Structure formats: structure tokens, C-alpha cells
Amino acid sequence: MSDPILLFLIVDAAALVLLGVCASAVPSAACGFVTTMLSGLGGLLCLPPLLMRATPTAFVIPVGPPGLSLHFALDPLSGFFLLIVFLSGTAIAALQATANPPSAIQLGRLTALTIAGSGLALLAADGVTLTIGVAVACGIRWLPRPAAGPLLIPLLLLAAVCLLTPSGFAPRFDAVRAAPVDADRAIAAAALTIAAVVGLAWNVPAWAGSGWAGSGWAGSASGPIGSVPTGTVATGSVTAGPVTAASVTAGAARTGSAWAGSAWAGSAPETANSCESGAGSWVAAALGAGVLIPLGGYLLLRVIADLSSSTTQTGCGFVLLLAGAAVAVIQAWRAAGHPDIDGSLVRLTQRQTGLMMASTGLALIARAADLPDAAAFALAAALLSAIGGAASGVVASFAVHAIGASTGTYRLSRLGGLIHTMPVASAALAAGLLGLSAVPPGVGFAGLWLLLQSILSGPRTGGLLFQLPLALTAGALALSAALTTAGAVRLAGVALLGRPRTPQGAGAHESKPPSRLILLTLAGITVVTGILPGALLWLIASPAIRAMAGAASGMRVGLTLLVPSSTSPSYLALPVFALLALATGMAMLLARRTRQEAKTAGPWSDGMEPPPGLPFGDPAAQSVGAGFLPAFPAPAWPGPPRLPGFAPPRPPSATAVVWLLIAAFAALLLALALVG
């Protein structure tokens, strides 16, 4: 049954390539509509093999030099990622198709070619086809600004597959699996793959925020949602232009305040970088989160976990583990401190790459130690990160775009109070942030639980040097989770809550009904994914997990996640959600019984008189999200030695005690290393 499906999928991807190439000959709305249909069809085609647990199939197109025909294959792993890529692509293309005014034709081409290239790469069964697919997906993203770096990504992948291929064979995956190469080549191939995946995920924000909008792309449209004049969005000139007067009026009408436009014009120093990303950034961010980051996860699993020799997988696993943990912490930290809402969101989605890398590393380590249950947990975490990152990232990108298009800025310090004026976009952004952060009932928490469960079930051999990376990874994952939660609270609290900080914010409006419907649907999917992660994994991911982990057991159907045995408790996502809802409901009932009618009052500014022209207080006095992170440790390193007698004796301070403890900690670690 899956033979014709594979053929249809190839034709579908080829049609998307054709559509992308001929995009300028097709009306913009039609291009978006056809992309939606083709992408949705691809997603539907992926479902039967996944749900019916079909066996892997292959197909060869005899094109190319002898021995280098184009090989395609459809197995559970590629089917799982194809489903994610096509469904994300469907949502992105649908939003572009329903845009009013229509989005730029270049953006339609970008979407079609990125989906098509990713689909081809996921269906590839040899190095050349993989390279072609990744080149199509990447090449279009950097076409307006040619740069050597991004185009290296497909070449890095080709080099990795070639390194894994035994001498005298074509770089076909079945040949690689049949005759594993030695450790040095496998490790080099893993390093090249990691570099390619990091490049795939990392270059999204640079492309999006580096002036693409000003170089002709954004000039053609102000984005699919909203109707802010193009000049306002592209230049970030928030207080200038016709928007200001209209927004002041609208804001005053909505909030009942008597803001004076002149006061705002005089107190709005931040105009630079306010909307630097332009109209194309949301498409790039959404494609990055929903298509390219899952593709990176697939490449890690395919090239390093599937094609590499099992003898080298422990070393590769540790490298992936540490690299993934570092990526997760760094990106979460950057997200929690970024001044723009879109930049912060991009970093939150890039953190998913780190989680997938760490999960893959853990799976490799567990598989090498012959612990299939631990490997299954880690693989489930990787696949759940891919699902959660794609769904949450896409919906959050849409919501952020709606906010940017309506308010004319992405700068956090200029947003605020959007829950009053854009409730649907606010709810969608909150749902996306819930999925990206590590708080139940979000899907991010389920992924974190699985990762930590994998460490819990992982190997306990090898002494300190073997176990230290696992402990450090657990710490890094916990830190990354806390940073992500802080970042999500910051985005939601500053941008959506409080009072508006600008007239544009006060006068923001919701997007058109079709876009709102898409936003709400995606938000619902994101929430349901977090509440029923076990069922979702069982439906579409269990064949891939079983094939990769080699575990026949370990999978339990229903509301729970993977558990090692039927007697061991697990994370019960739906009952936990029900408990939370029940407890909150009880508290709400109690409050309703005792609550009296509230007396309303104006904003309290600690007894200070409101500034002139702002009778309801200065909105800029609210938090702008600058202090959500702890101060970065800046130890006072010892300076040059002083001569005895000149330095007055200093009493030991609390800082000295802390550093003494750290030194003792390091010494203890060293002692443990020597002992064990």
C-alpha cells in the first residue's frame, strides 16, 4: 500500500518545486492556495502508513549518472517528520493564502520551495537526493542575499554521507547500513552533520532580521494580517505617519483614556529596531520552527543514529548530549533577554534543536549500552520536541506577526495590554509559549519529563567521567527549562498584560476572521498535544521509536507516556491537567461565593502625580522585561599581588564563602574522579 503513497509523495514534492519555480506566473493568492492544498495532501498521504504501521518501501528514479540514481524511501521515521513538515507547511501556506492584502509572491515561493525541499530530503534514501532536497530548502532562503555559509549546509551533509559510505559504493543509505565504516570516519560524519543542523537552525534570525524587509521583500506587502501601512512596518517609525492619529483615536475610544498624541510623539525615543524584521520575518520564523528545525532533528536521527556504526555511537552520543545541552541553555538565556518579541520567539524555537540534539545523544548512549527502554524514552523526547516545537513555534510566530502587523512594532518595551485589543492573538501566543516552556500541561513539560526519565533509566557504568556529562545535562536541562519559563512569562506579561504603552498598542486590532480561525485551530492543537502526548506518540511515533530503539516493549497506550513496565507510574498528563483544573475550579467556586462587587480605581503610581498629558499614569513606568534574568556572575578575580603590610586585613565576606564553596565543590569533583 505504501508504494503508491511514496510515489504520490514524490510527485507532491515535485509539484511544490514546480509551483515555487513558477510562482511569479501565478497570482499570489492562488500560489498560497495551491501550496496549502499540496502540502495538506502530503500530510494526509503520510497518515495511512503511520497509522497502519506499514513496512518501509523504496523507489528509484533512474535519473543521473550511472550508480547515482535518485533513491527514495518511506519508513516510519521519515513518515513522522514528513507529517510534521507538511502540516506545518499547510498552516503557513493557509495563512498566506488568506492574507489581506495578499502576501508577496516571493514569500509564496519561499514557502513552497522550503516545504518541497524538506519533503525531498525526508524522502531521500541516498546522499545525492538528500543534498538536492536540503539545497532546495536552504537555497531559496538565502537567494536574496547570496552568502557562502548557508549553501555549505547541503555540502556538509553530502560530505557526511560520503564519509559513511564504504569505498567503492554509491552513497546510498542501504549500502551505508550494510557495511559500517570505521570510527574515525563515523565521528567526522557526525561532526559534519551537527554543524549542518546547527547551521540550518541558526541562520533563521540573521536572515529574517537583517534588513530583508527593506530590500524589496517587505515593500510589496505589510504582511498577511492587519492593515498597518507598509512604511510604518518597514521602517519602524512608530509615531510617524497616518497610523498615529488613527491609533490615538482608537486607543482613546477603547480605553476611555484621554491620551494626547503630542505627548506620545515627544516621549517615544525608541524607533530603531522596532520592526526591523519586516513582513518576511514571520514566514521565515514559522518555516524555521515548523519545517527546518524538525528537518534538522530528522537529519540527526537519520545520519548519526541510523546510518552510523553502533561502535561509535557512545562517543557521538556524548558530543551530541553536551552540545545539545549547551544550545538549550544558551538559546533559552538569549530568549529571556532579547528586547524584541520576534527575536525572543525565534530563540525559543531554536532551543528545540538543542533538546533534540540532547535527546538523540541520550538515545545513542542508551542504545550502545543495550538499554532499549532508556533509548525509547530519549527518542520519544526527541520526537515530542519536534512535534511541540513545530506546533507551538508556528502558532506563536503567527500570533507575533499579527501583533507586529497591528501595532507596528516588535519591541517589547512598546507593547502591552494586547489582551484587551487582540484577545485571539494573545490566546494563541499564550498557547504557543505554553508549548515551548516546561510547564504542565504544555508539551514542553512532557518532553522534559521524558528526557529526565531517560537519564534515570540510562546506564550507570563507566565511573565519574562517564556519568558527569549525564549529571551536567540534567542540570542544563533544568536550567534551560527555568530560563524558558522566565522568557515565556516575560513575553506574555509584558506584551499581552498591563496597560498599552503606545497609541498603536492601544489601537491594535484583531486580524481578519480566516486568520483568527487558523490561529485558534493551531492553538487548540498545541494545547491538545500537551494534554495527550502519550496518545499522540502512540499514534504517529511508536513505529519510529520501536525501529530506532530496538525495543519491543516500553510502549503503553493511552493517556500516559512511555513507561518501562505496566507497574511503574509515569507522567499522567491528562489526569494532572484534570487535577489542576479541579483544584482551580474549587478555588474559583470559593471565590465566587465570597467575592463582592469590586470597586474600580485608576492605576496606582505610588502616590505620584501622573505626568502631564497622561491622566491615567505613565504606561512606560511598567516593567519592560529587563530584569527577568539573574545578574550574570561577575566574580571579582584576584588582582596583582600586593606587598604584605600595605593591604589592610579584610574580613571574610559572603562572596568569599560562596567562592570557597565552589572551590570545595571542584576539589571534591577532582577527588571523586581520582577515586572512581
Next chain:
Amino acid sequence: MSAVLALLAQILHLGLMLVAAPAVAAVLDWLDARWSGRAGPPILAPWRDLVRLSRKQPVMVESVSVVARLMPTVGLGATLAAAALVPSFTLGMALSPLADVLVIVALLTIARVAAALGALDAGAALPGLAAENASALAVLAEPALMLAVVALALIGGSFNLDLIVGQQREGLLLPAAASAMALTAMLALVFAEASGADDGLDMMLSGTSLAMARMTGWLRRLVWIDLIGSLFVPIGMATADNFPVPWLIGLAWWFVRLGAFILGLSAVQALLGGVPRHSLADLIGVAALLALLATVMVLAGAGGA
């Protein structure tokens, strides 16, 4: 029958937690005053405060959204859910399959997030600043707590709190050094929590919302005490199907544990004073290092050495 007993134990546990939370706050305040040589407030003062606040007409800032109205309720609900999962006098309660230590930590996180969002929705300067400070400290404290419970889960072989406590009760929770390290880390976190890390978040609340925020704080402290008590001193804890004498013994031991912990915490606070706000990050950082060390020791199998 055992299912009925498990349900009965769960209801009794939840009721005890709700009653004990203000009582613990009252006793701590009274002890604090007594250590300073003052008479101290009446023991019933917290309950009176709750009743008084719930009868007052609340004042709401006109610009707040539904979030500010809901968040005290969500915070109380999340803390209540966490309290329902942490055993007090017996194991094997009806909700024990849900009692995952990571879930408990996450529920406490939800309560903190709810308080921060409510403060930010007020749109005033000081609550926003308090939310920022609380978030900055939580970035350090939450990984520390999570690492400490991961270390204990690694020792116990499961994230389920009942299983970990059961092993500890039978003296199987080794290595002892790592366990002690995790205990120290959690005590440091409790001390930091007691020093008022969340001051200012309820500044804009009034009436019932303020009563709920107060109750959330008291309940949170009791959850901490119970978590540490059950993980490290599970003496006398009954199982739900052993009724009624083991229950009574478990209840008596729970009161003893609670009293000892309150006395200890109060004495430490009286002797050392509260931790200054600028030193809280250092204290929490040390707790995180200790928790990491406990994890390393467990994983390397060197904790018993």
C-alpha cells in the same frame, strides 16, 4: 475497600493541609515574636485575616484584564494540587499515581508564574519589579529544586514520590551522602523561600484575591515542609489500607515532624536573621551546586564512599 480508604486518606490529607497551612504561619509568627521577646500575635490571627479579607470589598485597577482576576485562583489551585500530591501521614492515597516529583515542582512553578502574571497585569511599577525579581530568583531556584529531586529520583529509581518515600522508609535510599547533600540543598531553598523571595507580588491585590494569595503562600510553605519531611524523615508514615491505628500513629508523627521543622526554621531565622535580598541569589546558587553534586555522586555511584 482499599480504594475507599485511599480516597478517604486523600480527603483527610487535603483537609489537614488546608487547616494546617494558616496554623503553621501563625505558629511561625508567634515563635518569631517570642524569640524577640515580644508577646506575639494570637494563633487564630491568620484565619481571622482570611475571613476579614474575604468580607472586604475588593479594589481593582480599571485597566486589569481577566488574567489579574483569575491568577490568584490559579495560583491557589496549583498549590492545592501540589499539596494534594505530597503525602503527610500516609502513603498510597488516591492521587499517589500522579505524585511525580517533577509534576509537584512544576505545579509550584505554575503558582509562581500565576503570581508573576497577575502582578504584571496590574500595570504598576512596583509589582512589575517584584515579578522581575521573583523570576530572576526562580531561574536559579527551580533548577536547584529540580536537580535535588532528580538526585533523589535517581537514588529511588523512580520519579514517583510514594515510591521514593517508601524506599526511604525502609532504609533503602542510599547513598546517604548524596541524600544528605540533596537535603541540604532543599533546606537552603526553604530558607531562601522563607526569607521572602516573593515580596511585593500581591501588592495590588485586595479582598478575596489577597486572601487567596496569602493562603497560597502559606500552603506553599507547608508543601515544602511536607516534601522535605516525607522524603527525609518518613518515620511513622502509614499506608492507606492500614486503618485506623497506623493512621493515628502517622498523624501523630506528622504533627511531631511539623512541630520540629517549624521550631528549627524559626530558630535558624532567629539566630541567623533573614537572608538579605542581595544574598538570596548566592544562597540559591550554593543550593544548586549542592544539588548538582548530589546528582553527580548518585550517578557516579560514589555517594556511599
